[in-house]
Amino acid sequence: MASLALDHVTKRYGRETVLDDVSLSVADGEIVSIFGPSGAGKTVLLRLIAGMAEPEEGAILVDGSDVIDVAPEQRSVGMAFQNFALFPHMSAFDNIASPLVARRLGRDGIEDGVQKIARLLKIDHVLGHAPRALSNGQKQRTALARALVAAPKILLLDDPLRNVDAKLRFEMRLELPRLLERFGSTVLYVTQDYREAMALGRRIAVLVHGRIAQFGTPDEIYDRPANVEVAELFGDPGINLFEGHVEAGRSGMVAAVGGMRLPLAPGFERIAGRSVTIGVRPEHVGFAAAGTEGAVAARVAALLPLNDRMVRLLVTEDGRELYTSREAGGAAMEEGARGHVVADPAAIVVFDRETGRRIAPRSAGFASPALQENP
Structure with missing residues (x-):
């Protein structure tokens, strides 16, 4: 586990400020939902934490140390995307195993790690299948397994349930919190669905126009919204x-x-x-x-x-x-x-x-x- 903090982070693309002076503190093992409308800067926020982009201003702290100059593979960050982002030429097993291969883990360690996470996510029976042969639910679980298999200190989930059917989305809203708590990772969960944000996050950071409009528990935000704009989102x-x-x-x-x-x-x-x-x-x-x-x-x-x-x-x-x-x-x-x-x-x-x-x-x-x- 690891604590995570963003300290006055600003990100621009050309003249457009996508994230504006964002500060956020997440405790060890805490699950925080990042909720906001499309274009609010949610995915960009995750990309900065993962090291896929750099901010113009501010610091990103993991356990109190700034990681902006740390390579992505050294940050102990796992990430799952809304479009699954699976390698089409690789089996589900190889997709899940890719973080362990990158760490040069031995064959037995890779096999054991993949099998354990696959059994936990109930996809061990499709490990030999290519992504095109998987259902959307199986693809989503495969992407989640790949993000979790290396036991990252920080887990970033970018709207991972957006492209699955309503029944699976409802089931995963119930199952994911229990699953994530078993791994103990510090989790940021991005979603555009306020119900999902309230169901999965111990706290919710409401991101509007690149700024955090409110950060609090689901009840605090629903019953005592910081402003009219936040109130209308729920x-x-x-x-x-x-x-x-x-x-x-x-x-x-x-x-x-x-x-x-x-x-x-x-x-x-x-x-x-x-x-x-x-x-x-x-x-x-x-x-x-x-x-x-x-x-x-x-x-x-x-x-x-x-x-x-x-x-x-x-x-x-x-x-x-x-x-x-x-x-x-x-x-x-x-x-x-x-x-x-x-x-x-x-x-x-x-x-x-x-x-x-x-x-x-x-x-x-x-x-x-x-x-x-x-x-």
Whole structure:
């Protein structure tokens, strides 16, 4: 195992800055997801760590030592790519064995190492096959085996599940964390799928426009996003966002959004009068009895069954759209049904409208109104 740190790393290609002053610290044996939209610089970040490219500024530290001048093969880094990158003229065995061959390990050591990792990944029965004869799932496992066989201190996984089918992707989300923990490598896992990032990473580094917008646990990032841009990257359906301002209500501070008065948790008194953007996840919007504080009259405009959840598109009396996502079941709901909805005050996120940054409350504790599954 090894600790990994990026210290103010910047990478440019011509006039384009791909990574801008990136700092990141990963502990020994930690699995960190690197998540962000396409073009954010995720793969470039891995290439810098692997030694396939050099930064213009900053340092890359492994166990506290800068490795920028260390050759790639001397960094003890394994890497698996989203396109598998297997040698087409070599069997699965030879592909997996290539890192051991490069280290000039003996024949018995190579055979033993390949067989052990192949059995662990359940591909020992296809070791004699060429890549063209493998399924996508087998190719993915072969590429992963090649990255793991030499027991690298640092393992870089570049969206390795992107090109496999949905069933295998789901299975590997469950299996990979256990597998990686057995090897004890420090892992950076790149993905464009927020669910994958949350399932696999103990912490997530959200990379946007070449900068780390937030680095924290999955719960921290989902429930307390650093800014509006991060908030919009997580959730399906996405977070409900409304522009308004903060003012005093009957029993505390509220977010005034058109005709809505949404109660806020304590701690926002200091921003009374400020223009804000209010965010609330669909699962924190529910139906409530008429007259409940903060309840808003709304009509069900559309229904979308989503596995074990029912997503509803609601339209308020002043024409604002919002989503609610609750467990499926209960009384039948039809389009056009009317009722009153309320947002859980403890789950409402407040952002500064000008900067987009989250405004944290100064205190905690709020008795939320009871949410109902149906009106």
